[in-house]
Structure formats: C-alpha cells, structure tokens
Amino acid sequence: MIQLRALSAIRLSVRTDETTSPARQRAANSAEAARRGAVVVGEAEDLDVSATKTTPFDRPELGAWLRRPDEYDMIVWWRMDRAVRSMADMAELGRWAKAHRKLLVFAEGPGGTPMELDMRTASPVSELIMTLLAFSAQMEAAAIRERVTGAMAVLRAQGRYAGGLVPYGYEKIANPDGPGYKLAPDPDAVEVLSGIVRDVLNGDSLTAVAMRLNDEGVPVPRDHQAIKAGREPGGIRHGRRIERFRWTAGTLSKVLRSPALLGHRTHQGKTVRDHDGSPVLIGVPVLARDVHDELQDRLNALTPQRNRTRKDTRALLLGVAQCTGCGGNMYLSNRAGGADYNCRATARGVKCDAPAGMRADWLEAYVTDEFLRGVGDMQLTRVVTHKGYDPTSELREVEAELRALYADRDMRRSATGRRIWQEEVDAMERRAEALENTPRQESRTEIVETGETYAAYWKRHDTVGRRQLLRDAGARVVVAKGRSGGGAERLAGPDRSRLKFSIGEHDDPAKATEAALRLKLNN
Incomplete structure (x- = not known):
C-alpha cells in the first residue's frame, strides 16, 4: 500500500490568538495525518493572514505549495475556517483539488469529528458538502464581523472606551454614566503636552524639546501608560542593564501630529469617521482647533529642506x-x-x-x-495666525480617503463586502458635500x-x-x-x-x- 503524503496547512489571523494557536493546529493536523497512515512532508504556515481578505492561492506559504501539487497527496487543516471563509474561495480550491486529484482533510469537521473531501474521483456529494460548508463559513465570518462592528458602534455611540491603545494625553477612567470605561484628559500628560506645544510654538526645535524632556526625566508615552497602570517602564536590555526609552524628534512629531489631540478616534494615524463622515470622538479635545492648526503649520515648517541653517555648528553668528x-x-x-x-x-x-x-x-x-x-x-x-473656519484641510483628508476607497472597490468580492464598501463611500460623500457647502471664514x-x-x-x-x-x-x-x-x-x-x-x-x-x-x- 502506497503511503499518502500530507501537507499540514496552518493559518492565523492574529498571531496572539491563543484559542487557535499554531501549536494547537499543528498538533491536530499531525494527529489526523498519523491516524490516516500519512506522513507529513511539508507545512504551510501563514500567520497574521486573514481568510476573508486573501484566497488560499494568495497566501505566502500555502500559495507556494499549491503551485507545487506533485509534492503531496492531501492537505490537512484543523478546521474549515482555517482554509476558507467564502464560497468563492472554496469553489476555487475545490476546482484546484479536482484538477490535481487531491484529498482535502479537516481534523475537526462538523460536530468535532474528522471530515474529508475526496476530490480524487468525480463525487457530486463531496462538491455539495464543500459548498454547504463554505456557505456556513462565510456566514460565520459575516456574523463575527457584524457582532464586532455592532459592539464597537454601540460603545462609541455611548461615548465609551472600546479598547485599544490609549492616545497620549488621555487616560482610561470608570464611566460615570454606566458600565465600562471612558477616556478623559490625563492631567499629567496634558501638562507635559502644554509645555511641548509652548516650546515648539516659541521656536524650539523638536530635537531641543526632546533633549529637555529627557534631561527632566519625563517618561515617553509608552512608559507613561505603564506607570499609570502600575507596571515597570519598558526599555532595551543590555545584559543586566536596561536602557530606558527616550524622547526623540520622531516620537514628538508622531504625538503632535495625531488627530487624537483634537479628541478624534484614530486608526493607523487617521481619523475614524461615523456614517455621516464626521469624526468619531473619544472625549474632550486636548488642544483647541486653532492651537492645533498653528502647531501643524509650525511642524510643517520644520520639515527638512535644502539650504536650511545648519544645526550642528557652534557658530553663533552664522548668517549674522x-x-x-x-x-x-x-x-x-x-x-x-x-x-x-x-x-x-x-x-x-x-x-x-x-x-x-x-x-x-x-x-x-x-x-x-x-x-x-x-x-x-x-x-x-x-x-499668531487664526485660520477661522476653513474646511479645506479636512476636505483634503476626505478626498484622500475617498480615493483610497474607490481604489479598493474591486477587492470587495462578496455582496456583503460590496454593501459595506458602499456604506463607507456614501458616508464620505455626505461628509465631502457638507464640507463643500461650509462657508469659509478668512484667516x-x-x-x-x-x-x-x-x-x-x-x-x-x-x-x-x-x-x-x-x-x-x-x-x-x-x-x-x-x-x-x-x-x-x-x-x-x-x-x-x-x-x-x-x-x-x-x-x-x-x-x-x-x-x-x-x-x-x-x-
């Protein structure tokens, strides 16, 4: 009897997810291969890869293995959702398995028992089962997304903290209006920020401000949060010595350019917007809008340019x-x-x-x-320049987000994805229209x-x-x-x-x- 060759396929959307860890998937796949008398000849491990955003053929390791079908006879996954989460992807994988006469195995199928889809022979039953399971996986993915999105929307609508990194300048406090938490200005961080903004607006360079903060022993944002939570500040270990994190011009620029200073919720450095395109707020702004705009102008003026005065010379009278x-x-x-x-x-x-x-x-x-x-x-x-009420800057941001959304249109293959895409576009279009109709006050x-x-x-x-x-x-x-x-x-x-x-x-x-x-x- 010829021994079957098995490929063990592992996928994880979030590397830190303990419930579906690579070790757990690997053990289940190996046990199922051994139960069938197969030998594992390879492993396709794709971590931090979403099944809803990538097909099996687009994943770095699994995709490479699928292009070499002669090296194995079967593919083993822990569960169906480790392979696909859409009917279209399952149909494509099924066609590939049928063309190359492969056995698709799931260590835990419905009810927790192993299940196989034998595509080595023409079997309408296997194709039907594959379609039904793919439909179930797609519905589960949509339900999970809707539950998470709905829960986050409810929390934001109530002004509650929905989890994630607390922006510098804020702290998590008990919600005075009910359960959960809210974000509020952190007095200690706000005092530090006020001094930073004052010095930058008064002409100090970011490097000079960073040096002052380090000399005064002011903790960087990540250490500030750790200290507030009663944890030890971080750092880089060199043997027995720990080098604490220090302020840099880059750290300051990232903090000062964040829309969170205006009380905006952010994702990947950009403002999160609601269904009308308005910024989703996390709490009371740390900076007033006019101060924030003046600060951004100053930071833009500090952008390195040619023919600027050297900062590394000790010549007091250079240019004088x-x-x-x-x-x-x-x-x-x-x-x-x-x-x-x-x-x-x-x-x-x-x-x-x-x-x-x-x-x-x-x-x-x-x-x-x-x-x-x-x-x-x-x-x-x-x-001091007061810009008045000028929607131009926010309109540019909305325009950039709209361009990114339109470029992403063809990536939404499912009806659910296209519906969500249209909702996002409609919200940004409404916001753009509102900004275009907003009267501009001269600065x-x-x-x-x-x-x-x-x-x-x-x-x-x-x-x-x-x-x-x-x-x-x-x-x-x-x-x-x-x-x-x-x-x-x-x-x-x-x-x-x-x-x-x-x-x-x-x-x-x-x-x-x-x-x-x-x-x-x-x-």
Whole structure:
C-alpha cells in the first residue's frame, strides 16, 4: 500500500490568538495525518493572514505549495475556517483539488469529528458538502464581523472606551454614566503636552524639546501608560542593564501630529469617521482647533529642506556676520588656541578685495552686548495666525480617503463586502458635500506677547536658539578688513571701528521697530 503524503496547512489571523494557536493546529493536523497512515512532508504556515481578505492561492506559504501539487497527496487543516471563509474561495480550491486529484482533510469537521473531501474521483456529494460548508463559513465570518462592528458602534455611540491603545494625553477612567470605561484628559500628560506645544510654538526645535524632556526625566508615552497602570517602564536590555526609552524628534512629531489631540478616534494615524463622515470622538479635545492648526503649520515648517541653517555648528553668528568687502557671510574656523570668523569668498568662487576676519570670542561678545543693550528689555512677540473656519484641510483628508476607497472597490468580492464598501463611500460623500457647502471664514493674524523678554529668552537658550533669535530679529554685524598685521588690535582688543551692528534696517538698535523684532516662527 502506497503511503499518502500530507501537507499540514496552518493559518492565523492574529498571531496572539491563543484559542487557535499554531501549536494547537499543528498538533491536530499531525494527529489526523498519523491516524490516516500519512506522513507529513511539508507545512504551510501563514500567520497574521486573514481568510476573508486573501484566497488560499494568495497566501505566502500555502500559495507556494499549491503551485507545487506533485509534492503531496492531501492537505490537512484543523478546521474549515482555517482554509476558507467564502464560497468563492472554496469553489476555487475545490476546482484546484479536482484538477490535481487531491484529498482535502479537516481534523475537526462538523460536530468535532474528522471530515474529508475526496476530490480524487468525480463525487457530486463531496462538491455539495464543500459548498454547504463554505456557505456556513462565510456566514460565520459575516456574523463575527457584524457582532464586532455592532459592539464597537454601540460603545462609541455611548461615548465609551472600546479598547485599544490609549492616545497620549488621555487616560482610561470608570464611566460615570454606566458600565465600562471612558477616556478623559490625563492631567499629567496634558501638562507635559502644554509645555511641548509652548516650546515648539516659541521656536524650539523638536530635537531641543526632546533633549529637555529627557534631561527632566519625563517618561515617553509608552512608559507613561505603564506607570499609570502600575507596571515597570519598558526599555532595551543590555545584559543586566536596561536602557530606558527616550524622547526623540520622531516620537514628538508622531504625538503632535495625531488627530487624537483634537479628541478624534484614530486608526493607523487617521481619523475614524461615523456614517455621516464626521469624526468619531473619544472625549474632550486636548488642544483647541486653532492651537492645533498653528502647531501643524509650525511642524510643517520644520520639515527638512535644502539650504536650511545648519544645526550642528557652534557658530553663533552664522548668517549674522557679513564681510564688508564682498557682502558674503563669514564662517567660523578653528585655529590653535581659539577660533575666528573669516570671509570665505574664494570658497564661493568670488574674489573679495578686502576679506575680513576677527576673533570669534571678540565678535560674539560684541554682538551679544549690542543686541541685549538695544532690545534685551523689550518683550518678545510672535505672530499668531487664526485660520477661522476653513474646511479645506479636512476636505483634503476626505478626498484622500475617498480615493483610497474607490481604489479598493474591486477587492470587495462578496455582496456583503460590496454593501459595506458602499456604506463607507456614501458616508464620505455626505461628509465631502457638507464640507463643500461650509462657508469659509478668512484667516487673520495678530501679534501676541509671549510674556518673556529677549534677554530672558537669550538666557535660557543654547547657541542654536540664540542664533535663530538673532536671525529672526534681522540682526546683522558687518565686519571690515583690519589693518595689516593687526598687532595693536591683538594687544588692545577688538577695533570696534571695523564693526557695524544693526537690527532690521536700523543702525541704532534702540530705534528698531516691533515689526523688525518679531520672532517669525515660520522661518
């Protein structure tokens, strides 16, 4: 008697599902193959693969095995739903098995007993059973989806927490209106977020803010949630040492760009919408809409671009110090015992008739004194733009989601899938129509006092922040070429007659206008 060759097929939609774990499926398949006197010659293990979204032929491992039908005689699954969840997929698999004369086996069929579909011979009974079981599997999949969707919809309609990751800025609390939980602003996280938003809007880079948070020992979002739940913060283990997670510019950008700050429920970083296309809310917004929009504008302005000022240089006067001879910028260069600012016209392919140079400590001290003497006591202001009521940004989001939905149309093969697709499209179309009919209010700008003087801002910032302040204020120092030799200057200190300092278009800092001194956060 020829021994049958069996292929053990394993599938799991969610890798962490213990009830249908790969080990359990593998054991059931092996036991059934042994009961039939077959030897397992291979295994097709597809994890994190949904049967409702992929056919057996589209799955990475099973699909590869199905293209090599001569290597086995039968395929064993634990249950029917591990193979297919739609009648169309079952019909396709049945045609393949009939064409290649294969035996399809399920270790646990209806009632828990093994079941086989012998497609090696023309058997109308096997095909009928296959169709009925496929119909049952498809109905079960639809019922599960509807139960989950219905349960989630009920929870959201009641404003209750439906599970999943709690966005940073919120915490899970007991529902005061009934059973379950709700999300509410987390006072500790909101305080941290307020400081982050304030610093970013005041001109700090995300890297600088991240460094400050790390220096202050502020836990990252995942550790904050762990601490709130009474668990130990995470980290990367290096032997006996654990390196805790730290804030980065990327972490900050992800938190600050999340629509959850507006109180929106999100999925894969996008706003979840109801049947009318309106955002589904998780609770009270952490940020007001105008602050959120201003923050997004600032973050967009921080996107890396060409010809931006270098952040890795310690040159305070980069973009501030200029050579009188050619009008070009002066650059910091090191030398034995110190550093100098020099004209580098030749590096730009330009000839300078009077290239200037001066000791860095002299020039930086001079500019610092002149700048703070002129404007140090003045209050720093910033320009705030109020966008009013402008549906343009949300309309773009709806348009992108509609485009994605229309591209997904041909993927919905079942009637149920097409119905759900149409419902999603109708909801987004209604939302788009509502936004198109929403009147647009013109934006306006205002100058807001920060409550901080230029001197105080200067004191609490490093070289990068101070340089940006000088540049935003329009500060310039023009340096003329010194006398040959320069011995007297080295002994007596800097020759200030070679220097001309200005803010904006004013030679006298005391006469500089507010417009020239305004901190332009979008630069």
